[in-house]
Amino acid sequence: MLWLIKFAMRTMMPRSAELPGIEDCDLDGFLRRMRRDSDGLYWLGLVVGALVFAITPILTVYLPLPAFLLPKKLLQRHAEKIAVTNLYLLRNAVFLVRLSAGMCWGADPAVRAKFAMKPYAPDPGTFRTT
Amino acid sequence: MTHVAFTPRGEDVELEADWIVVGSGAGGATAAVTLARGGERVALVEAGPYRDPGDYPSSVYGAMRDMLDAWGSNFTRGRAYWPIVQGALVGGTTVINSAIAVRTPADIFEQWEREHGVGGAAMAERVARAQDVIEQELCVEEVPVDARGRSNLLAKQAADKLGFDNHYMLRYIKGCLGHGQCLQGCREDRKQSLNRNYVPETLAKGGQLLSCAPVERVLLNGTRAVGVEGRFKHPQTRDKGARFTVRAKKGVVVAASVTRSALLLQKSGVRSRALGKNFRAHPGTPVLGVYDDPVDMNTGATQGWASTAFRSEPGFKLETLSLPLDMLAGRLSGTGAQLMDRLTEFRHIAMWVQACRAESVGEIRSTLSGRPAVHYTASRADMARFRDAMHLVARMHVAAGARAILPSVYGMPYRLAPNEIDRIKDAPLDPRAYVAILSHLFGGCVMGADPARSVTDEQGRVHGYQGLVVADASVIPTNLGVNPQHTIMALARSFAENLLQ
Numbered sequence: 099m100l101w102l103i104k105f106a107m108r109t110m111m112p113r114s115a116e117l118p119g120i121e122d123c124d125l126d127g128f129l130r131r132m133r134r135d136s137d138g139l140y141w142l143g144l145v146v147g148a149l150v151f152a153i154t155p156i157l158t159v160y161l162p163l164p165a166f167l168l169p170k171k172l173l174q175r176h177a178e179k180i181a182v183t184n185l186y187l188l189r190n191a192v193f194l195v196r197l198s199a200g201m202c203w204g205a206d207p208a209v210r211a212k213f214a215m216k217p218y219a220p221d222p223g224t225f226r227t228t
Numbered sequence: 229m230t231h232v233a234f235t236p237r238g239e240d241v242e243l244e245a246d247w248i249v250v251g252s253g254a255g256g257a258t259a260a261v262t263l264a265r266g267g268e269r270v271a272l273v274e275a276g277p278y279r280d281p282g283d284y285p286s287s288v289y290g291a292m293r294d295m296l297d298a299w300g301s302n303f304t305r306g307r308a309y310w311p312i313v314q315g316a317l318v319g320g321t322t323v324i325n326s327a328i329a330v331r332t333p334a335d336i337f338e339q340w341e342r343e344h345g346v347g348g349a350a351m352a353e354r355v356a357r358a359q360d361v362i363e364q365e366l367c368v369e370e371v372p373v374d375a376r377g378r379s380n381l382l383a384k385q386a387a388d389k390l391g392f393d394n395h396y397m398l399r400y401i402k403g404c405l406g407h408g409q410c411l412q413g414c415r416e417d418r419k420q421s422l423n424r425n426y427v428p429e430t431l432a433k434g435g436q437l438l439s440c441a442p443v444e445r446v447l448l449n450g451t452r453a454v455g456v457e458g459r460f461k462h463p464q465t466r467d468k469g470a471r472f473t474v475r476a477k478k479g480v481v482v483a484a485s486v487t488r489s490a491l492l493l494q495k496s497g498v499r500s501r502a503l504g505k506n507f508r509a510h511p512g513t514p515v516l517g518v519y520d521d522p523v524d525m526n527t528g529a530t531q532g533w534a535s536t537a538f539r540s541e542p543g544f545k546l547e548t549l550s551l552p553l554d555m556l557a558g559r560l561s562g563t564g565a566q567l568m569d570r571l572t573e574f575r576h577i578a579m580w581v582q583a584c585r586a587e588s589v590g591e592i593r594s595t596l597s598g599r600p601a602v603h604y605t606a607s608r609a610d611m612a613r614f615r616d617a618m619h620l621v622a623r624m625h626v627a628a629g630a631r632a633i634l635p636s637v638y639g640m641p642y643r644l645a646p647n648e649i650d651r652i653k654d655a656p657l658d659p660r661a662y663v664a665i666l667s668h669l670f671g672g673c674v675m676g677a678d679p680a681r682s683v684t685d686e687q688g689r690v691h692g693y694q695g696l697v698v699a700d701a702s703v704i705p706t707n708l709g710v711n712p713q714h715t716i717m718a719l720a721r722s723f724a725e726n727l728l729q
Contacts, residue, residue, distance in 0.1 A: 225463055
């Protein structure tokens, strides 16, 4: 499942001429943390979103293939079309994957530097016990 | 001063107090400090952990993990699935909101009196008196000049040009530095969230705090509330800890939030046909403008400008809202190369939002797992209001010199040229076309004179029960059309003062 989520996120936020892609960020570490930290419902939504992304090329580019077997150009078309599909549930499932990818990408120091923003301080995750 | 945080399984924790306050957000913390100042021994019981500014996260990921209820995964069930944003830590949503202080509009008390038999001039006076004090205590001030940031300045310029009433916000923030981090909690400790003032004051006055302590039920002896019980839950591992029981000599004040208070009362065996009913909200949607020069919307106050000129008619409020890059990156539409191309404009984007004074009414129910399920669908009339408001925001962007408008509506082009914004007038009225957020919530335990249609009376006392009071936004029976924190705190203070008499 982790592989499917990573595949969907990499397709959604690829490296461009001007910006680093999510593959340039610590995606593995991010997903490990998210798996460990997240609310079960949130993680389930993410898994469902990645699955939807993988199995819906039949609806977008009309090919009975999973997304990870599509040639690059068709994969790109699939990614663009599934994000704006008129099937609301599918659109929302994919939205959650993109939202999570954005959290990883937008917090990356190299990405933030591109926008003249300081790197984030670490999230301590601590709380008061006394 | 006593603070009991997560306690592992083992010996049960048992405490006693005069009053128990369930929830430490705007309503709970205010009620608790008012009771403590009156000499009562208060036990404040909060489901989330106690975090100081040094514990606050920087990133959106950290905020979702450490500060939001259920990772922000609560959403409306209805025609559309819209997220419901609530804080889940000591201080509640006051830690993660923009600390906007707006006095309760006078017409609200007239409306409550007319429609629910509560309110009127007497309540208006009590609330105004409480708001005077709260403004002093929480250092309410206008966004300082140096902290306004370009997004807020552009919004002001645009509204002035279009000629409607508008202002820089009044907020519970002392000496804002404009770091644009309100939504992740103010690490500079300028925001006067209630974990920084009313909660510590309650403890200093002899109160007790149980954090990481979700209350499972209010204990009733017949129709008298005599305590609460629950089980500690670790905020990171989600492991269950020891059981806790707190006995109340005088009573229990429930302020567990709009989505939780009604369910808690239901689970505790409180009988009222109005429980969970009359849920209302201000659904909000953004319209983005792209400018020639960088806006850098994360520099300056997260929310620094507003207009309530359209609150009564047609019924919406306008505000600036700066989303961090790690939130906006997923929020812009598009994927792949297209999305990356759109993201190159991030520094040039200003985001302004409309919060609709929606008339739609929903209901809060419990899921099988005990989580709140908010059943809510915005009506066509509300969606028409949405559309009007979004068109006005687009006009503001044009007036401020935006080179393009991003309406964020499904079925519309991603980008509109300034001369194309009238296309928003034809945007669909289906809620599914919008990614709205519900941030201001009301109802579920509404106050009213008729026990058949309301849960509490005008002092927050649950009809037919003794020593059981609700003191959060769930008692508010209508939409306000303005940010509710000031009203919630004033009502809670006034309810608590009544308990002291």
